[in-house]
Amino acid sequence: MKIFSARGPMDNSQDRELPEPQASTKENLEPAVPTPRITDLSNPEYYINRELSHLQFNRRVLEQALNDDHPLIERLRFLLIYSSNMDEFFEIRVAGLMQQVEFAREQVGLDGLGPQAVLKEISNQAKESVQLQYEILNDKLLPRLAKQGIRFVRRHQLNDKQKAWIKRFFYNEVMPIISPIGLDPAHPFPRLANKLLCFIVAMEGKDAFGRETGMAIIPAPRSLPRVVELPDEVCDKGGKNYVFLSSIIHLHMQDLFPGMTIKGCYQFRLTRNSDLDLEDEVEDLAKALQGELLSRRYGETVRLEVVDNCPKPLVDFLLKEFGLTDNELYRVDGPVNLTRMMSVCNEVSPEFEHLTFPSFTPGYPKALQTRSTRSVNVLDAIRKSDILLHHPFESFTPVVDMLRQAATDSNVLAIRQTLYRTGARSEMVDALVEAARKGKEVTVIVEIRARFDEEENLALARRLQEAGAVVVYGVVAYKTHAKLILIVRREGKKIQRYAHLGTGNYHAGNARLYTDYSLLTCDKDITNDVRKIFQQLTGMGKAVRVRKLFHAPFTLKKSLIELINQEAVNAKEGKPARVIIKVNSLTESHLIKALYRASQAGVEVRLIIRGICCLRPGIPGLSENIQVRSIVGRFLEHTRVFYFENDDRFRVYCSSADGMVRNLDMRVETCFPIEEPKLAARVKKELELYLSDNTCSWQLQSDGHYLQNKPSRGQRRRNAQRRLLETLANYAH
Template sequence: MSDVEVAGKEKPVSDTAEVKATEVKAAEVEAPEPPPLLTDYDNPEYYINRELSHLQFNIRVLEQALNEEHPLLERLRFLLIFSSNMDEFFEIRVSGLKRQIEFSREQVGLDGMRPADVLKEINRITHVQVERQYNILNEILLPELRKNGIYFLRRNEFTDAQKSWIRTFFFQEVMPIISPIGLDPAHPFPRLANKILNFIVELEGKDAFGRETGMAIIPAPRSLPRFVQLPRQVCDKEGDHYVFLSSIIHQHAGDLFPGMTVKGCYQFRLTRNSDLSLENDEVEDLATALQGELLSRSYGDEVRLEVVDNCPRYLSDFLLKQFDLTEDDRYEINGPVNLTRLMDVCNSENHQHLQFEPFTPGYPKGLPTKSDRLMDAIQKEDVLLLHPFQSFTPVVDILRQAAKDPSVLAIKQTLYRTGAHSQMVDALVDAARHGKEVTVVVEIRARFDEEENLKLARRLQEAGAVVVYGVVGYKTHAKMMLIVRREGRKIVRYAHVGTGNYHQGNARLYTDYSLLTCDPDITSDVHKVFQQLTGMGKALRVKKLFHAPFTLKKGIIDLINQEAERARAGEKAHIIIKINSVTEPQAIKALYKASQAGAKVDLIVRGICCLQPGIPGLSENITVRSIIGRFLEHTRVFYFYNGGEEKVYCASADLMTRNLDHRVETCFPIEHPKHVIRVRRELSAYLSDNTRSFILKGDGEYERRVPVRNQKERNAQLTLLETLAV
């Protein structure tokens, strides 16, 4: 008998009363007591350390190198990304902790850990993970690459023909550039640049001047390739054969020291502090000051020594002493010390079957493919794009159209990271040369892109554009473009606001939302933010945008609190936040209180998360997941159920103190009902992902989510590719 049939049958009154009484008693017995609410929101046990959470993200990236669902060269790419991420982690985060200790300026966060304790834990974890990384490379990936015709040859594998070719290459391409440095009183230990491949050489014998130092350093110039592909005619097998520069130098180290015996040659690499610091009160010309800082970036304080694991201990001890590093700072590795230079192999056109399948980003239906009609389409309806699944071309095309349109009077744009060969910059230059009033806010302090951004700024200035560098002390991280056009007797504004940079390469690799709109309130707000950046005066009141450092933090926290109030009133309450990092204390406390009120909180946090989910009485209604897949998750989305009148915002900012208090950021509403429904649907794809998602556990570690029995596999990025891309 079906449930419907049972529900429709009448029962005697006495039986019904007895059943209800039994149900009540069962409910009284089975319903657990709700945990007492925890109100000590500053308890360190409720928070995860920022640096350790950052490290967990890097480990999740490394995990992808083991995932056999990824093509082989993509697995290698993930391993190399881990290397690159760890380099930056030491250059910025570890160096920052060391400086706090050195200058007795230790900062203790909400988690209560002192910098010395954090460093100790970092050392414990990173030594294990770096050893694991090289085990994955040597024991899994390199053998698999050989099976697929990609060989990285060791010296003991060289054939006579290969030795001859390598010898010629060494004398023609390497030896003329290298400058070995013998160590003696006239040649003290050199100051080595950050992340440069070096060799320490142990020598025996006397040189032409009768010197007998026993030791030398060989720095490998950056201009030399870190690996070389051998020509097919010297290879006895089909496939691509590569030789590391380190192997070439090892093979011919004796030729660099004629008449002496090389007892050993060992590669090493030094990592230095690469964070730039400008004293804001003393800066008169930001560009000039930054240019000076860039010159010294390669020679910051020493942070880490990577040395090949067969280097004798007394030699690596000698290096530690020279760099004033400790045993904890020594990383003995079994392989090349500069793995990130292998990235070109991952992009090999000869092995596309070992890479992700190519795709063509989708183009929204109804949006004109001719750039000169884009503004007409935007007048009719806002355009929402999700990159890389949808094309970045409309964003580029509307700027190109504006550059040539005689009715366009002015263009304003922010640039944070754009790339060396940017079509966006080309269009801005073209607009300036066509007589448009072009104003560009270039953030020259975008980490590791400073030098490139200085060059872009000079190029724009030479074309006649007005270039400003934002506000000293506040990085301009907002992503916005404003086009001012005369249409009849009216001035109409068009705007682009987004969650990602104006970088076409990143638009194929990062997930980001773009909104193209001519909404009068939003475009007016964007105009006011530009006024604040280029001029001076009190903060201007905006209607629809939230903007940091003024209203963004308060605006988001108010929306979280409103959802909590609905939950307390017994209404359905749901918050979904998809973001890169969560560290801001006030935002975390607001989310804890929303959870306590009964609101369901789903956080999709790619990287750092200091919030600790699953604590009874505090965060049991909060779930935190991280998605690691083909594309770098970069969208920042805030969703609130809002009693059924759903609210959606997208932002350039993460929930981090630096974004909300020390940067210029924008957060914009998604208002068209169909766009709201669409964003909610796309967020749902991430929440249901059971193949690329990791769930944050109470101990601060992540557990990969896998389909349970009979459950369909769900991959959010693949779903979006299938629904949005061509």
């Protein structure tokens, strides 16, 4: 059985339609011979490698750049997101595998592959995808963008006016801050920061001191824009015209080395290990983290990207200098730092809005709407009934308003909240600061180890502390990933609690890009459970007992497996049995084995896994009742939902946790029930919508690769995200 299926760069096998079920005939009416049940669930052939599955997800993101259904600028955006995803993949995942090899701590995964075998396969697959990426950029996107009036002008295309303007820009903006470094015994190879655009220069001649090294390195300062817009007055055509910083530096290379003969100048970029390694026994987590952040930019090298026309001797020199091999070398046909082109996608002028996704206004729940200009008090609305929001189709504003109103409400006594990622400019943090300054008891669990947001979260923590809030950094060995707000309010002679529980972060920007659920409730048991979890995070004591929530690392995994096992029991007894799980990733072995056993018992299992999936569907005797699909579309699918048929008395849970070891065993997570019947039925209906998508969905095959779902002849196109926009948001396409 194949562990990973490779495809050629332009192979269209992913576009094949899934076969329709065959109608019964006389020939197949005979009783089928039962497929022998597989009992050894530890066989490596029944699992997909985690890292290679991750690569497959990134490939699906890249292939959105080929999708003619997406507007042109959005196709470019997907291509750049792929670059960003791959950067993080190498900084964290590949770096971890290389460390295992270096320190002889190699671990074999469920799939039976060791890190050296995985690294080799990653190199093969990633190089194929990177080649496809640059083919899409150069042959499809850039020419089409140019026809629409968005041009990336290459050096040989510049006119005289543009060259003159670029020369002034170089002398005024680049020359004063750039530092060329000639290599000789007094100037050793510089220490280059992670993902920094650099140039290696080959030259001839002696300088003023008689030195004749023949080689130099130019790091491009991070303060310089990687894409520079040319002014209209120097352009022969209208629209937007851009030039890459690399082209500007190339054009004036001679000015950086006066009197020398430049033989060649070539871009390269180095990727380093960016994971942070904190010991469990630290006295001050914040101080320890600050120390680690200083060294993140200079971790061990894991990848070298070089333009494809760089001569082999120079490439070999760089590889030797960085301690890398050809496996870690990526030759590219274009800029080595494509993610910096994202500024073009983010700053679209009105004349090019037709090249982006149509705008929409998130819907607002009826329970919070009013005919007057006065806003509804969110807490009063929650007291009448639970409120469920599906972002970004529905507004995130009610969550912000709930906190803002609580901050100024004289009857509110205390506010507690977890913060994982919230953004530099956060209205929610503003509200917490205001509440603390007004004398309310404000306690915030700030997870300062949220990857790549550590520095920002440290600054947020300092700001909250200065306002008088109590800030706790969670538990050293367990990241606090749960999304919780608890508001304590005096109402008459009693104390009333209100809570927000979510699947996503308290980040208003992400709430426009990620799909997530928010539950606003004052249910007595749920809010008391939330109170207990906060108490456990800020204080000390044994694991708390909660009534309605599941929480990791204590009860969540066990409870999910028990619910899956119950579906298997129901199936064996002839009762309705079905499981639907929608998460970002599925890697936890016990959860996978429970799903395998449920499939063997006859349970219909439908998994909507956006990214990594280590489970193999469709294996006779093991997983023939399991289907796995991935949705990749306009919005990043981020909701985590667990549905259980439960003998026609279905149960629905939403969660902050994915089906991964780190979520279930190494993080503080919550999983909360949607108990109000109408809300639970709504979540079920929306899950069915995703299961019927035949436009933005991909079906996982048993050999580990994905086929894109497409409508069969005469079948209506179904796009789940667009349908949710049409039904929940103000959207006219």
